[in-house]
Amino acid sequence: MSIAAAQKKGFGAFLWDYLTTVDHKKIAHLYLIGGGFFFILGGLEAMFIRIQLIAPENDFISAGLYNEMFTMHGTTMIFLAAMPLLLGLMNAVMPLQIGARDVAFPFLNSLGFWLFMFGGILLNCSWFLGGAPDSGWTAYTPLSVESPTHGIDFYVLGLQISGAGTLIGGINFLVTIVTMRAPGMTYMRMPLFSWTTFVTSTLILFAFPALTVGLFLLMFDRMFGSAFFNVALGGNSVIWQHLFWIFGHPEVYILILPAFGVFSEVIPTFSKKRLFGYTAMVFATILIAFLGFMVWAHHMFTVGLGPVANAIFAIATMAIAVPTGIKIFNWLATMWGGSITINSAMLWALGFIPSFTIGGMTGVMLASAVADYQYHDSYFVVAHFHYVIVGGVVFGIFAGLHYWWPKMFGRILNEKLGKIGFWLFFIGFHLTFFIQHFLGLMGMPRRYWVFLEDQGLDTGNFISTIGTFLMAIAATIFLINIIYTAVKGEKPAGDPYDGRTLEWAIPSPPPYYNFKQLPLVRGLDPLWIEKMDGKGKMTPAEPLGDVHMPNGSILPFAMSLGFFVAGFGFIYQTDHQAWNLAIFVGMGIALGSMLIRSLKDDHGYHISKEELEREAD
Amino acid sequence: MKGWMGKFKFVFLLSFLAIILAGCGRENLTALVPKGYGAESSMNLIVLSTVIMTFVFIVVLSVYLIAIVRFRKKKGQENYIPKQVEGSKKLETIWTVIPIILVLILAVPTVAATFDLADESGKSDHINVDVTGNQYWWHFSYADEEVQTSQDLYIPTGEKVYLNMKSSDVIHSLWVPSISGKMDVNPENENTMYIEANEEGVYWGKCAELCGPSHSLMDFKVIAVSPEEYEQWVADMQSVDPEEKPQDAVAQDGKAAMEANNCLNCHAIGSSPNAVGPNLTNFGDRTKIAGYLETNKQNLVDWLLDPESIKPGNLMTGKYPELSEEEADSIAEYLLQLKPSEITPESAGN
Structure with a gap:
């Protein structure tokens, strides 16, 4: 492999290139494609839900299918859409922002992606194989243990495989940020998006094991006759809720912190001002992450934990409002006194501030335990978490995509389509979810297949469904924009937005080795500093020399495929022993690939100094 | 910047308008x-x-x-750089x-x-009801009074009523929004909460924790009557004789058909605490059939003939021999005549 290999080739070679790539930028593309695909899928599931609820006692879909629909909507959006899209942005941007040539473990990066992808596909295979999981994305026991189809088995194995991928990704980012920052890039000079990547990765590291354990217990209960959650045999079903939420609450911050990171890049760039209160922003991020582990039982106020536990978790939850408020005000202060450009990326950031503020406010309202006795498991909660996850995370993803699209794909997204899409989505989003706060308080519990006639819930549900259609149109416009941009989009310079951080110091898209020479970082917003000093480009921190690069490998794909096959074996061995064969074949492929990886030395290759010199600046 | 604000206002105005309408x-x-x-x-x-x-x-x-x-x-400010x-x-x-x-x-x-x-200090001085959550119906047992009923919970106004709740299968959650917030009904432990209604009325109750396909149809009612009426209701319920023969011939056939089809293996009329199905003692006074359908004979016949089409995933389907139209009709007639008390939902001003 050399530079020559990166030139244009046939489709087969192109596909092979992506199957074997260990380049963080291409893995980012894969994450965006995979996450985007599941985002569309989850969106369609949402449409089915809302169409069913357009009128009272509707029979658009059956009760059982409805339960599968909202279970898969939640699971898909959280695990297979939002998180991979964010991991895609992190992969694309974080190494560039800290001035690194790749992540610390490129091979693992690829493995993380393929595990996620195969896990997601495995989970969705359930649609065609007897029924999807139907116990909600939270899969509360004993309902999930007793679910008669294989749906929950697909849920368990699918999430276990994709969860392993996420955990690998998180560890990889941690090591990358700890060890591979460019000379001069101290922690307190790191851009906020890299900081949030770092903190999010820590959350992944500590939160995912709780899910892994819970899923294993559930798997053993369903497949091997154990009784961890079986009350009749001395088990305890509430334990699942603890395990799930010890993972599940930090998961919410795994989603929102990277989005905060995106806004902390977009707002300063388009306000032409440095981020206000950088230090406070960093510590607020860390504090939110820390408190995120202390509040899981606020999902369980009605479980009957008693007043002491409820009071403690209520106060701990309210405390999170403080660092979150600091962030909101610091963003406002960043805009204050700036010179604000409003383009698509900035529009998403501006739309985020009021939307997320509402979500944060209802979060504090939910923290008040006795008030939560009314909100809990009602549409109020549905409204709240869509305000934070759509108003926060999805807006963040869209802002990030518009902002970094030129850096990732070498084209600028069409502004006009971007703005139309934003407004449709913004209006549709508030139309759908604002009214749901009231539906909940008017007595509509969540996960209801039908609501009855004459309960005063008709108008609200109708409006809510109309809003969904606006969001669907907006998402379609975004897809059209992607195609339009790919065909006719404007090609950017390296730094189309007058950026402040290192990713804008190199061409768009960057060469596969990122930095010919690692840059010397002289402070926060390193590129901005050089611009203000009149230089306009980074000073190299090293002489031009050979660059060490990793080789691509098909092994991550093979390993993930092996786990995928073994997954089917585990799911169906309860029906017939012959399926054990699939376990052996699948695990054989996976472990065999690991063995090859361990025994075969792969030292990568070097791009010679001469080759680098030949590359134009 | 007017366009932006205009659209922003539009969204909220529309939402508020909708709220006012509703x-x-x-x-x-x-x-x-x-x-x-x-x-x-x-x-x-x-x-x-x-x-x-x-x-x-x-x-x-x-x-x-x-x-x-x-x-x-x-x-004209394109190159302006704000203070950092x-x-x-x-x-x-x-x-x-x-x-x-x-x-x-x-x-x-x-x-x-x-x-x-969460205060339970005066619990033993008040009315205690053992609540059992089942897929997809609610059972209420007044332990001290030895009264059993399902789906319609009678309580006196102005008094604390302690609900001691447990599930017989998966997790449910009892929610009567107008009277009280919700509390989960778990299979492993008894959760206690108290409710107190200020005024008479028939209050909607809902299950708030996903419990299966018919989760959204697991409605029940809390019927708050005056303390005197409540006392009378308890006395009437206590004096029910399950063996009492109905007056007319059709209902007598219905009673016989119920016995012939083993209905009473699961259901009870009178205070039998061991029944696994809903208690039928005051079925004729129930506010709803299957929790959400209007109480009339046709709905009840439909339910008896094919419960699955009314409540998907319910546990009654397939537990009894197929009924003829005639049998279903007579059973319905009998059940709707089970009105042991003068205190009914109408007493609460329904």
Whole structure:
């Protein structure tokens, strides 16, 4: 492999290139494609839900299918859409922002992606194989243990495989940020998006094991006759809720912190001002992450934990409002006194501030335990978490995509389509979810297949469904924009937005080795500093020399495929022993690939100094 | 910047308009018109937190709008570079301290109310009802009074009633929004909460924890009557003779058909605490059939002939021999005549 290999080739070679790539930028593309695909899928599931609820006692879909629909909507959006899209942005941007040539473990990066992808596909295979999981994305026991189809088995194995991928990704980012920052890039000079990547990765590291354990217990209960959650045999079903939420609450911050990171890049760039209160922003991020582990039982106020536990978790939850408020005000202060450009990326950031503020406010309202006795498991909660996850995370993803699209794909997204899409989505989003706060308080519990006639819930549900259609149109416009941009989009310079951080110091898209020479970082917003000093480009921190690069490998794909096959074996061995064969074949492929990886030395290759010199600046 | 604000306002105006149209929801269902002690406690905190949060939102929105309007890049300023402010200790302290104070204002009454609603000190002096959550119906057993009933819970107004709740299968959650917030009904432990209705009425109850396909059809009612009426209802229920023969011939056939088809293996008429199906003692007075259909003979016949089409996943389907139309008709006639008490939902002003 050399530079020559990166030139244009046939489709087969192109596909092979992506199957074997260990380049963080291409893995980012894969994450965006995979996450985007599941985002569309989850969106369609949402449409089915809302169409069913357009009128009272509707029979658009059956009760059982409805339960599968909202279970898969939640699971898909959280695990297979939002998180991979964010991991895609992190992969694309974080190494560039800290001035690194790749992540610390490129091979693992690829493995993380393929595990996620195969896990997601495995989970969705359930649609065609007897029924999807139907116990909600939270899969509360004993309902999930007793679910008669294989749906929950697909849920368990699918999430276990994709969860392993996420955990690998998180560890990889941690090591990358700890060890591979460019000379001069101290922690307190790191851009906020890299900081949030770092903190999010820590959350992944500590939160995912709780899910892994819970899923294993559930798997053993369903497949091997154990009784961890079986009350009749001395088990305890509430334990699942603890395990799930010890993972599940930090998961919410795994989603929102990277989005905060995106806004902390977009707002300063388009306000032409440095981020206000950088230090406070960093510590607020860390504090939110820390408190995120202390509040899981606020999902369980009605479980009957008693007043002491409820009071403690209520106060701990309210405390999170403080660092979150600091962030909101610091963003406002960043805009204050700036010179604000409003383009698509900035529009998403501006739309985020009021939307997320509402979500944060209802979060504090939910923290008040006795008030939560009314909100809990009602549409109020549905409204709240869509305000934070759509108003926060999805807006963040869209802002990030518009902002970094030129850096990732070498084209600028069409502004006009971007703005139309934003407004449709913004209006549709508030139309759908604002009214749901009231539906909940008017007595509509969540996960209801039908609501009855004459309960005063008709108008609200109708409006809510109309809003969904606006969001669907907006998402379609975004897809059209992607195609339009790919065909006719404007090609950017390296730094189309007058950026402040290192990713804008190199061409768009960057060469596969990122930095010919690692840059010397002289402070926060390193590129901005050089611009203000009149230089306009980074000073190299090293002489031009050979660059060490990793080789691509098909092994991550093979390993993930092996786990995928073994997954089917585990799911169906309860029906017939012959399926054990699939376990052996699948695990054989996976472990065999690991063995090859361990025994075969792969030292990568070097791009010679001469080759680098030949590359134009 | 007018276009932006215009659209923003439009969204909220539309939403508020919709709320006004819908009012505060259906009376005796909505939590926004509380008619019980628990619902009032919750409402107080909902109002307090909404006021605080609206204040915060107005502050944020004002700063936000002013910032966008005032500091938007102006023509001829393309190359203007604003002052690169690092931060401000004073400002940052202000927006750290003020939220802490606001949170404390909310935290104190929250803690007080949490302990108040969990108070079980006077439990034995009050009415105790053992509640069992089942897929997809509710059973109520008045342990001291030896009265059993399903789906319709009778309580006296102005008095604490302790609900000792447990599930026979998966997790359910009991929620009567107008009277009280919800509490989960778990299979492994007994959860206790008290409810107290301020005025007479038939209140909607819902299951709030996903429990299977018919989760959304697991409705029940709380019927709050005056203490005297409640006493009478208990006395009437206690004096029911399950063997009593109905008057007319059709109903007598119905009683015989029930026996022939083993209905009473699962169901009970009278105070038999061991029945696994809904208690039928006062079936004729039930507010609804299957929890959500109007009480009339046709609905009951439909239910008896094919419960699956009315409540998917219910546990009655397939547990009894197929009924003929005639049998179903006579059983329905018999069941609708089971009206042991003069105290009915009408007594609560339904």
